[in-house]
Each structure stands twice: as C-alpha cells, then as structure tokens.
Amino acid sequence: MRLTELTVTDFRNLERARLQTEARFVVLHGDNAQGKTNLLEAVWLLANLRSFRETRQLRLIRQGADQARVLGEVRGIAGRRQLQWTRERSGGRDLRVDARQARGLEEWFDLLRAVLFCPEHGAIIRGEPGERRDFLDRAAFTARPAHLDLVRQYRRVVQQKAALLRGPRPSTAELEAWNGRLARLGAELTTRRREALDALRGPFQQMHAAIAGPGAVGLRLRCTGEDAADRPALEAALLRAMAEAQAEELRRGLVLVGPHRDELVIAVDGRAARQFASQGQARSLVLALKLAELEAARLRGEAPLFLLDDLTSELDRRRMARLVEILGALDNQVWITTTDPGWLGPLPAGGSARFRVQAGGAIREIDG
Numbered sequence: 229m230r231l232t233e234l235t236v237t238d239f240r241n242l243e244r245a246r247l248q249t250e251a252r253f254v255v256l257h258g259d260n261a262q263g264k265t266n267l268l269e270a271v272w273l274l275a276n277l278r279s280f281r282e283t284r285q286l287r288l289i290r291q292g293a294d295q296a297r298v299l300g301e302v303r304g305i306a307g308r309r310q311l312q313w314t315r316e317r318s319g320g321r322d323l324r325v326d327a328r329q330a331r332g333l334e335e336w337f338d339l340l341r342a343v344l345f346c347p348e349h350g351a352i353i354r355g356e357p358g359e360r361r362d363f364l365d366r367a368a369f370t371a372r373p374a375h376l377d378l379v380r381q382y383r384r385v386v387q388q389k390a391a392l393l394r395g396p397r398p399s400t401a402e403l404e405a406w407n408g409r410l411a412r413l414g415a416e417l418t419t420r421r422r423e424a425l426d427a428l429r430g431p432f433q434q435m436h437a438a439i440a441g442p443g444a445v446g447l448r449l450r451c452t453g454e455d456a457a458d459r460p461a462l463e464a465a466l467l468r469a470m471a472e473a474q475a476e477e478l479r480r481g482l483v484l485v486g487p488h489r490d491e492l493v494i495a496v497d498g499r500a501a502r503q504f505a506s507q508g509q510a511r512s513l514v515l516a517l518k519l520a521e522l523e524a525a526r527l528r529g530e531a532p533l534f535l536l537d538d539l540t541s542e543l544d545r546r547r548m549a550r551l552v553e554i555l556g557a558l559d560n561q562v563w564i565t566t567t568d569p570g571w572l573g574p575l576p577a578g579g580s581a582r583f584r585v586q587a588g589g590a591i592r593e594i595d596g
C-alpha cells in the first residue's frame with residue numbers, strides 16, 4: 229500500500245500543501261515548528277480518523293479557517309482509491325471515498341493502515357499499564373479494524389457497571405447482568421489481545437535482535453484467567469473473579485476485574501522493562517515493537533505505511549543505520565520527519581522523495 233498523494237488544506241498550520249510521490253521513502257524535513265509533524269498527523273488521521281496527539285479535532289482546523297481537509301490517494305490491492313476527510317468548525321465531519329460519501333468505517337479502515345513511531349512512545353515501555361494496553365489494542369486494530377468496536381463496547385460496559393457500583397444500592401440481579409456482559413466482552417477482548425500478541429512475539433524478538441543485538445525479549449499478557457486455554461474458560465475465570473471481588477467492588481465503587489486491568493509485560497533478559505530498561509534500551513524496545521507490527525502485517529500479506537516522527541531525537545546513528553537496513557528489506561512505504569535529512573544517511577534503493585516543509589507548505593526537492 230502506498231499513499232501516492234496527500235493534499236492538506238487548512239489543517240493545523242498548513243494552509244495548503246500537496247505532496248505527490250510514488251516513492252517508498254518520503255522524507256519531510258525542515259526547521260522546527262514548520263509543519264512536519266502536522267503532515268504526518270494528517271496521514272495518520274486519514275488512516276485512523278483520529279489524531280495521535282489531539283483528542284479535540286476542532287484544534288486541527290487552521291486558526292482562522294472554517295474547515296480543515298485532508299485528501300489522500302492510496303494505491304493498494306483495491307487499486308487507486310481516494311480518501312477525503314473534512315472537519316467543519318461547526319463540528320460536522322464528512323468522509324468520502326472516491327468522492328462519494330463513505331459507506332462505513334470498516335470500508336474506510338480497510339483502504340489505508342499505518343503504524344506510527346514517535347518520541348512519546350517511550351511511554352509504552354516505561355509508562356502506566358494503560359499505555360501498553362493501548363499499544364496492544366492498536367496493534368490488534370491494525371490487524372483487524374473491528375477491534376476498535378470491541379474496545380469501545382467493552383469500555384462502555386465498564387463505565388456502566390462503575391456507575392451502578394457508585395449508585396444507590398445495586399440489586400444482585402442488576403450486578404449479575406452487568407458481570408455477565410463484562411465477562412463475555414472481556415473474554416472476547418482478551419482473546420483478541422492474545423491473538424495480536426501471538427502474532428507479534430516472534431517478530432518482536434527478531435526485530436529487537438536486529439536493532440539492539442543479542443538478548444532475550446518477551447511479551448506476556450498478565451490477565452484474569454491467564455492460564456485459561458480458550459474464550460469460554462476466560463469468561464468463566466472472569467465470572468469467578470468478579471464474584472470474589474464483589475464486596476470490595478461495592479465498597480470502593482470500582483470495577484476491579486476485567487481486561488481494563490490487564491498488564492502487558494515487556495521483558496528484557498527476564499526482567500520487566502518498565503522498571504529496568506534504560507532510556508536507550510526503551511527506545512530500541514519501542515522500535516522493535518513497531519517493526520514487529522510491520523513484520524506481523526507482512527506475514528498476513530499486508531504492508532501498512534510506517535510513519536516515523538522526529539527520528540533525529542530518538543535514535544543514534546548506529547541504530548538509525550540498522551533501521552534503514554531493516555526497512556530496506558521490507559516493502560512498507562515509510563514517511564519520516566526530521567530536522568536534518570543528512571543524518572538519515574543514504575536511503576535504500578527503491579526510490580525516495582524529499583520535501584522541505586516550510587511555513588506551512590511543502591516543497592519538493594530531490595528524488596533518489
């Protein structure tokens with residue numbers, strides 16, 4: 229899959245920028261605050277219909293403009309398709325596929341997928357457990373867009389059960405009904421997370437070795453019913469654990485059991501990376517996780533875009549050279565932002581395009 233055209237209008241500081249390229253490596257360079265990350269954000273938005281750094285989409289509209297628009301042309305198994313996202317200041321959103329109203333989000337998400345690596349992702353290794361759950365859910369979404377729906381449904385049930393626990397004396401029947409729903413959706417969610425993790429495990433080990441050298445890394449999902457072999461067994465384990473925790477849940481008004489409490493343990497040489505990884509190790513681990521997503525996608529027969537934000541601040545030259553080598557052997561289109569393109573070193577054969585991002589516009593420079 230390639231994004232062969234990106235046209236951005238009144239998005240963030242970008243009044244109008246049009247990038248056309250068939251290249252496999254697209255380099256966006258320029259000084260600070262010119263709009264490099266904003267361009268990457270626009271690509272991500274097309275793939276996910278949300279930003280990776282802003283939950284309030286109205287902020288994506290350029291100051292003083294009435295609407296923001298991002299248009300992309302994608303070349304993939306479905307041929308050449310055009311995706312267009314528009315957000316009005318009045319709040320409305322318009323999604324078009326080939327100039328026609330999009331039929332549904334499933335259709336949309338099937339056309340363009342992306343994996344992102346940005347400086348904030350260090351939190352996946354060293355941050356709160358929620359960061360790692362989000363990573364895993366995102367990987368599961370890349371593999372299967374319907375995962376998003378499952379996550380949302382599950383989250384709603386947790387919120388509703390929490391409201392019930394905090395309200396006036398819930399009845400046993402009511403609690404049981406919510407526990408039943410939570411266990412069913414929870415078992416499904418954990419099963420999907422396990423599948424995503426199983427697909428990542430081998431590639432993670434392999435990519436980590438390629439980036440950081442020898443050393444054992446591991447991924448494990450610590451959850452209720454961790455030993456349960458399948459979904460029915462998980463569901464039963466969740467119901468049992470909920471029954472045991474009921475009194476405490478009522479006392480504290482909290483939902484204490486379920487996959488919203490799962491912990492993805494990332495281990496290096498048998499120790500939890502969250503506590504023990506150095507800054508540099510953490511960077512290698514995140515990068516290996518992201519590359520593992522690409523490799524898992526390749527094994528499924530897919531090639532999502534790989535978006536790399538602000539690499540200069542993230543990797544030293546040695547790891548950068550290894551990364552470029554690994555990417556050279558893959559088939560994903562790679563979008564990279566950097567303040568210093570020279571620092572990337574020579575990019576692999578297969579075509580690269582370089583754009584200079586300046587004052588909210590993009591100027592094509594050289595193709596390699």
Ligand SMILES: Nc1ncnc2c1ncn2[C@@H]1O[C@H](COP(=O)(O)OP(=O)(O)OP(=O)(O)O)[C@@H](O)[C@H]1O
Pocket residue numbers: 239240241242258259260261262263264265266267287288289290291538567585
């Ligand atoms: N809605 C908006 N309207 C106008 N300008 C905006 C809007 N949102 C963000 N900006 C501006 O866009 C500018 C460029 O941001 P961006 O994050 O893309 O920079 P960058 O080129 O990636 O810089 P750096 O190298 O520092 O990462 C910022 O100065 C920011 O204030």
Ligand SMILES: [Mg+2]
Pocket residue numbers: 264265266538565
């Ligand atoms: Mg930036």
